[in-house]
Amino acid sequence: MEQVTAELKRIGDEVKKSGELALKEAKSAGEVSAETKEAVDKLLVKQGELQARLDDAEKKLLRRGSNDPEGAKSVGSEFVESEGYKAYVAEGNYKKGFSHQVKAVVTITSDPAVAGDTIAPDRLPGIQTPPQRRLTVRDLLTPGRTSSNLIQYVKETGFQNMAATVAEGAKKPQSDLTFDLLAQAVVKIAHFVKASTEILADAPMMQSYIDGRLRYGLAFKEEAQLLNGSGVGNNLNGIYTQATAYVAPITIANPTRIDVLRLALLQAELAEYPSTGIVLHPSDWAAIELTKDTTGAYIFANPQGIAQPALWGRPVVATQAMTVDTFLTGAFKLGAQIFDRQQASVMVATENEDDFVKNIVTILIEERLGLAVYRPEAFVKGDITPA
The missing domain is CATH 1.10.287 (Helix Hairpins)
Structure with missing residues (x-):
């Protein structure tokens, strides 16, 4: 040129x-x-x-x-067309060495060092959330509301029934009733996270996502309290904690898991509280569904069936809030009631001056509730594996 x-x-x-x-x-x-x-x-x-x-x-x-x-041009074409190579061939002295500097050949690839930055990533919408436990224990209980920090109720603790036939002119027998005033405290369940105002403003869906995760965390802890709260300090007195221990009301030979649950239902029925549900760990429910007879056929479940979990006419709630190898049956609607003082609410605020100057906000969620277990004998708990 x-x-x-x-x-x-x-x-x-x-x-x-x-x-x-x-x-x-x-x-x-x-x-x-x-x-x-x-x-x-x-x-x-x-x-x-x-x-x-x-x-x-x-x-x-x-x-x-x-x-x-x-x-x-290829590397070979550039080499043979070079002036140095032509002079080397024309001279004919092939014993003498010859070299030629070949220009670098650049290949465009998806390597970030070459052209990778020009390739836009395929960003999927939303956030991939971790698995969440199905929470159903609350649905078994009778709902209620309260405007106090203490739930009190009068419970009949004794009844001496002396009713009898009486002859004309004879003195009638006297029966005795005794009562007790019981109280259950309303407790608070709460937690919070911190977030920058920039992320909340720049990604509007982020706050709704955070709210949802916080609400789930609250409900997760609530279910654990409803079942297993110790009743000590700032804890609910849980249903499983107060439930009556399982004692087989009748004796049968070689009881199975299914037999144990039926006897527990009988125990509650004899206490005049027919059970309305059964709570098990998922592993124990799976063991029941997989029970086979001597021929290998399932005696309880149909693998092709779509029926909801139920046993002896009662719905079965499978939750990991229960410990493996334990069960809980009971008259949930009659025997216990949940009282909401403050339903789950989310608040956003700047906690202190340091957060204010750093554009950091605190997202807090809390609820207040109480649990009244009117009749512990309406619930039966125990080990599902026969001795």
């Missing part, structure tokens, strides 16, 4: 000189000589050829720069 450009400049200068000569001849003689015309024509033809060569060279260079396979 440099040689063509230099030659094109030289021809241009000669065309300019010939033009000036032709102009001078036309002024003096009234016409241009044939020799001058022929010289100018040859120069113009030569100039056109050189311009075409220059244009073609520029196009090839452009194709090579854009990584066009047709315009780019």
